[in-house]
Amino acid sequence: MADNEYVVQMKGITKVYPNGIAANQGVDFNVKRGEIHALMGENGAGKSTLMKMLFGLEQPTEGEIYVNGEKVSLTSPTVAISKGIGMVHQHFMLVPNLTVAENMVLGMEPKHKGMFMDYKKAVEITEEYAKKYNLHVDPNAKVRDIPVGMKQKVEILKALVRGAKILILDEPTAVLTTQETEELFKELIHLKEQGYTMIFISHKLHEIKQITDRLTIMRSGKSMGVYQTADISKEEISRLMVGRDVILTVEKDQAQPTDVVLRVRDLEYTNEWNKKMLNKLSFDVRKGEILGIAGVEGNGQRELVDMLFNLNTPDSGTATVNGQSVIGQPQRKIRDLGVSLIPEDRMTFGMAGTATIEENLMSDRSADNKYNNGPLFNMKKMHEDSDQLIKDYKVLCKSRNQQVGMLSGGNIQKVVVAREFSADPILIIADQPTRGIDVGATEFIRKKLVELSRAGAAVLLVSADLNEVMELSDSLIIMYNGGIAAYFEDTTSLTDAVMGEYMLGLKQQSDEEVRRVQHGE
Known part of the structure; x- marks a missing residue:
């Protein structure tokens, strides 16, 4: 039975993948009409999976979803869009070589004489929606040439053009400056005042406090409760997310x-x-x-x-x-000069997703003498060192033989960091080392960077x-x-x-x- 107070109700949602991993366990998630509702939790807490089910990218193993009081079966994003749900992904889904207007109408292009895309009409649609929602963009600019803040607006407008009344915003400020974030927040509040509903996924606690009305916190696939944002402190949010107190500021000695x-x-x-x-x-x-x-x-x-x-x-x-x-x-x-790299794109450059944790940890040191016994690898030593790194870097996994691609984002990053930091580097290049990962993993990686620098690394x-x-x-x-x-x-x-x-x-x-x-x- 649905409650009309809520525009979205997800009841008893459980998602178990074929490999036996339970991403969600009996989760209830309810969003009121016209609110900005934060969904928070560490990577691997299950929030992304929950939102993928709301947008039709995944299907629940158990549970029911109601939209506007109607029980729905969201079998694809097309169905979700038809129910008024739009998703603005963390990694923009825009075509760089097309203009803003062309991206805006992609898949629903207005036709000229029934054959070719009516570009003039596409520009008109873009301008109309930009004005209506106070999201100002340049319809004729190529997407590759516009600043990242404008790309974010294009993504939001794309969802609105397709009729979205419920917007899922996945880490919307990850690449924005303070000024761009403030501008985005004004625009989100403007949308809220017009009756739109937003689900706001973020790791930035100060932003959650600033922009959201209520928040749901997830941990280990379960809901840790729903709170009025004004009534809960940043420290309390952190503790509910990670199950312990987290130091929100980095403590470090003066550099020498x-x-x-x-x-x-x-x-x-x-x-x-x-x-x-x-x-x-x-x-x-x-x-x-x-x-x-x-x-x-x-x-x-x-x-x-x-x-x-x-x-x-x-x-x-x-x-x-x-x-x-x-x-x-x-x-x-x-690498032989002593340079370690934490790449921005950990999935492409940081690790081999189908290889094991151990293979990823040892991939840069297989030629090391201590792992070679003549023609054979010293597997015992490799196993010992892998297990020690997993322990030292607090990688949550079943064993060193688990496929890296099956881990959460935060734990994948810990595997990358464990390999790079344990190579005795003289120079560490850390490119977005904590992007899109949870508070606990972020705190751990930041502490390690400070430790290594104070021990003499650049x-x-x-x-x-x-x-x-x-x-x-x-x-x-x-x-x-x-x-x-x-x-x-x-x-x-x-x-x-x-x-x-x-x-x-x-x-x-x-x-x-x-x-x-x-x-x-």
């Missing part, structure tokens, strides 16, 4: 940096669309410090990391580790999470248009509002101010 480990000079790179992504980029990372790089995504951070680990080659410039060039060198050689931290980059970094670079917009030797008094101004290109330090970092002075 010494010798330069990574020296980057005048790196330049123009991409395939003739856009300059790196513009005479120069900086140093020293032993014993964490140098953070902040910036809106698309300002050269990814390209920089690609150059440093030979995933791409710059047009000009140099990058050396202890005097040895890493540009164009085989990755094996870069750390280059690239992160779109302002809290993370401000709390972890000893010194900080802000990138804009492939160059350095600002350099802060000390981050202790830096605010996110000041950072946002440089990240959005509203401010730019003078060449003299930046010279210390660009010339290692």
Whole structure:
């Protein structure tokens, strides 16, 4: 029986996968009409699976779903959309080479004379919805050329054009600056005032407190209860999510940096669309410090990391580790110099999903003498070391023989981090090390980064999470248009509002101010 107070009711939802893993166990999830409702929990807590079932991407093993008081069988996203449910995914589902207007009507294109797409009509539809919902976008811009904040708006408008009255927003601020986030929140409140309902998935506790009316917390596939957002503290939310108190701030001693480990000079790179992504980029990372790089995504951070680990080659410039060039060198050689990489895309570059945990942990050290007995591997030693790393890095798994791809996002990241941090690195390149993972795993990885830096490693931290980059970094670079917009030797008094101004290109330090970092002075 449905309750008309709720626009969505999920009753007794259980989802058991063929491998026996229970992602959801008897979950009740109810959302009121016209509210912004947070869904929170660690990775692996079951919130993504629950939302996939609401959007028709997965089907429940047991349980019932009601939308607007009607019992429904959401067998596909098409059915979910027909019931007024839209989903804005964490990784945008847009076609880069098409315009905003073309993306907006994809799959429902207005036709001109019954044959060709009526582009003028597509632009009109885009403009009409942009004005109606106060989500301003450029209909004629190619998606690849627009800033990430506008891509987010295009995704929301796409759902609204298709008739969505219930919006599932999966980590909607993951790649936005403070200013863009504030703008998005105004637009979400505007939608709420027009009677729209939003389910807001996020790991950012301060945002949950700011924007949501109620929240449901999940842990280990079960609901830990529903709360009025105003009545629950960030600390209490964290404890309910992870089952213990979590330190929300990073504790670290003052850095005592010494010798330069990574020296980057005048790196330049123009991409395939003739856009300059790196513009005479120069900086140093020293032993014993964490140098953070902040910036809106698309300002050269990814390209920089690609150059440093030979995933791409710059047009000009140099990058050396202890005097040895890493540009164009085989990755094996870069690793032999003592460089470890936590890649932004852990699923593509961080691990082999069909291989075991042990195979992933040992993949960079099979040539090590201690694992070789003549022609045979010393499997006993491999097993011992794998088990120790699983224990040290708190990887939740059945055994070292479990397939990595079956783990939650947070535990996959711990496997990547365990391999990279245990390789005795002199330089750690950490690219979005805690993106999309839970509070507990985030706290653990951040602590390890601080420990390794204080033990003498040089750390280059690239992160779109302002809290993370401000709390972890000893010194900080802000990138804009492939160059350095600002350099802060000390981050202790830096605010996110000041950072946002440089990240959005509203401010730019003078060449003299930046010279210390660009010339290692």
